[in-house]
Amino acid sequence: MSSTEQGTSSAAPAEPTTAPESAAAPEVPESFYYVHGKDKVVHKVSAGALQHSALIHGMISNLGYTEEQAKANPFPFENIDGDILQMVVDWCNQHKGKPTPPEDTNLPKQKEKLFDLVLAVNYLEIKELLTYCCKQVAMMVKGKSPEEIREIWMIPTDAEDEAAEKEAKKRAGKEAAGETAAAAGDAK
Amino acid sequence: MSILSGNLLQMPIDLLKFPNDLLREVLKLCDPFELYKLSKCSKKRSQKATILRGTKRWKISYYGGNDMIIWTDGPNYRFKQTDNPEDYFKTTRRYGNYMYIEFPKGGPVELFVYLLELFGIRTVEFLEPSFGEFDNVSKVAKLSIDRKMEVEAFRIRNIEEVQDVLDFMPLLNQMDITREFQCSIKFPPEFHFEFVKYPSQIYIRESSWFTIGQLLDCTCVRIELDNSTFNNRDLDVFLHEWKNAGAFPNLRVLKIESEKIDNQSPILEMIPPITNVNNPRIEVSINNKFYYHILDGVPVNKDDGTEGWLKVELGGYSPRLQFLIADPADTVVEEIPEDDDDDW
Incomplete structure (x- = not known):
């Protein structure tokens, strides 16, 4: 799980701790970027993990930031709650460089805000996670009665x-x- | 346990606040049963769901009883009537994919309309009265006319009251039957019917009313006429007409069974039986939208070079003519080794 730190603004983040390395550490030093959500908590994420997000990948692909520049310019996602962004970052770290299985259950352990998670994943264009989230939303009503569907989907x-x-x-x-x-x- | 498999799934989620593209992704994963149940929550919201889900390509089939089938790109879904409220919306996969529902007061026809409107369906896959029941099917057929719907296959078999079908037949030409028409009804001798437009395939089991004039006008890909009254001369006229370049451009298979086919006069200058008696035996088969094959046929050529394979048999259950028109794109001509028969 990636470490985070509380920052007061995106312009001057304090030193975040490094995300854990996977068992097989890359030989070439990896570049890192910084993101924060509504709560301004800055997450340090590797470029490899961020590749899951088409939006962020598109933003960073031509930046060529140095470590210092990246740290000084975290990407602000003010429309995403901090805990939701944390879930997304964790998921991206866990699936760095790996194809997502069709039935992925290896997701961060949280028990709320699926709606916000889906919206965030959609915004960040994380296709595999979005597919999985949508599947989970659809699965919520499998075998349910109309009254149950009405309650679950708030219709x-x-x-x-x-x-x-x-x-x-x-x-x-x-x-x-x-x-x-x-x-x-x-x-x- | 993950965030998406734990208690979170039990929490309500305001689906309708999803942006449309996201809602569409979720709804794409919903099957006809779920969309039907959604329609029972809220008709208005389910209409939006149906539009986003893109169900217009789904098809419906009805066989006259108390169930209706929705054909999707994947499996079929059967809506089956039950009078027991405890069973409403229960599903079973025992003999296919069933969901038990309460039928509307207007019965199957009202349900048919409901499903058409719910899923935006424009095509009937199969319409066929079974168990002798024709009334509801004829109502659904009339509905298909009123709504200008395509009916891919219409089959009339096993009807108890021939008069019901006789009363219905004038409406047949108003239906848009595209793929197949099957009829097994033995009509009275004075019965007469002419197609205004032919579907791709016709199979008429009691076809004494189908005249040579109709056969010469027929635009079908596949024609099968049993208990016909065609004689050698009729078939000779037809095949000579076929030989003209450009004649019967759609025709791929003709099968006629008639007691009037005999060995008294030639068909295409050949006296029946007309079969290939040489070795090796030749099997010609079409495998396209349907499968058909002829074993021991005789090649005959159209003026433009198109190859047909003809076989006329006099023995067996009934004398019959089979005629297959080859197309290199989907036709296989194979030599059957003599030893093959010994394997059986």
């Missing part, structure tokens, strides 16, 4: 949808009436 009933639509229309009507009244007041 409103048609009646709830209609009520929400009515409410939205009502609100829009009120807002429009308020604007008209305000405009009339201005005109006077």
Whole structure:
């Protein structure tokens, strides 16, 4: 699991600890980059692990940063919660240089925020993990009744949808009436 | 245990807040049973799911009973009626992929419409009344006409009341049957029917009503007519017509069984039986959208050089003519070694 550290800003991260080396350490020193999420915790990740993310791989492929430059310029992913980014980084480290098996269960141990994880993985374009996550989301409703599916996927009933639509229309009507009244007041 | 296999999976997830491309990835992994159940949660949301899932290429089959089959790119899914609420949405793989459901008040026809609309289906794979029940199938056939749907295969067999089929036949030409029409009904002698448009293949078991004029107009790839009234002269006329360059461009297989085929007059200047008696024996087979083969056929050529293989037998269950038109792309002509028979 990669070590992380709490940083106050992406511009001046404190010294992070190095991610653990795999059993067979590469002969050529590997380049590292730094990423942080909403919580500003900086993660040091090898370029090899980051190859899983098409988005980050595209960003770093032509940078040619030195270690110091990379450290000084961590990639900010302000739209991703820190714990979610941690899961993603861990997964990328664990699967560095390895093909992902179709039934991958070797994922970081956490018990929440699947929705955010899927969105983050989608944003970071980690294809293998996304496929696996989507499969897991689909598997959630296998063999379930409609009522169970409704609860698991938080699907409103048609009646709830209609009520929400009515409410939205009502609100829009009120807002429009308020604007008209305000405009009339201005005109006077 | 992983994040995705532990308690996390039991937690609700607001699927509908997923962006469409992501939602599509999840829905692609859902089968017809899951989408059907989703439709029972919320009709409005399931319509969106169906659009994203891309189910328009799925097909439906109906055999007149209380189940309906959805054909996907993978396995088939059968929706089967049950009156026991405890069994609703239960699935079994015992004799195929079944899910038990409550049928709507309007019965199978209403369910058919529901599934068409739910999955955006435009094609019927098979439509065939079984167990003598024709009423629901005829209603579904009318529906296919109204909705301008393609019906790939329509089969009328084992019907108890011939009158039901007689009443239906005028509608047959309004159906868009593309691949196959099969009919095993013995109609009354005065029955007459002419196809406006032919599907790719026809198999008519009691074909005395099918005239030589219709055969000469037929555009099918494969024609099989049993209990026909064609005689040697009819078949001779047909085959001479076929020999003209450009005639019957689609035809690959013709099989006629008729008691009127005999050895009293020639077919293509040959007196039946017409078979290859030389060694080695020759087997010609087509393996394309269907398989068909002729053993011991005699080669005959069209004016443009196209090769056909003809065999006319007089013995056996009924005299019959078989005619296969070769195409190098899918036809194999093989010599069968004499010893092969001894292996059996």
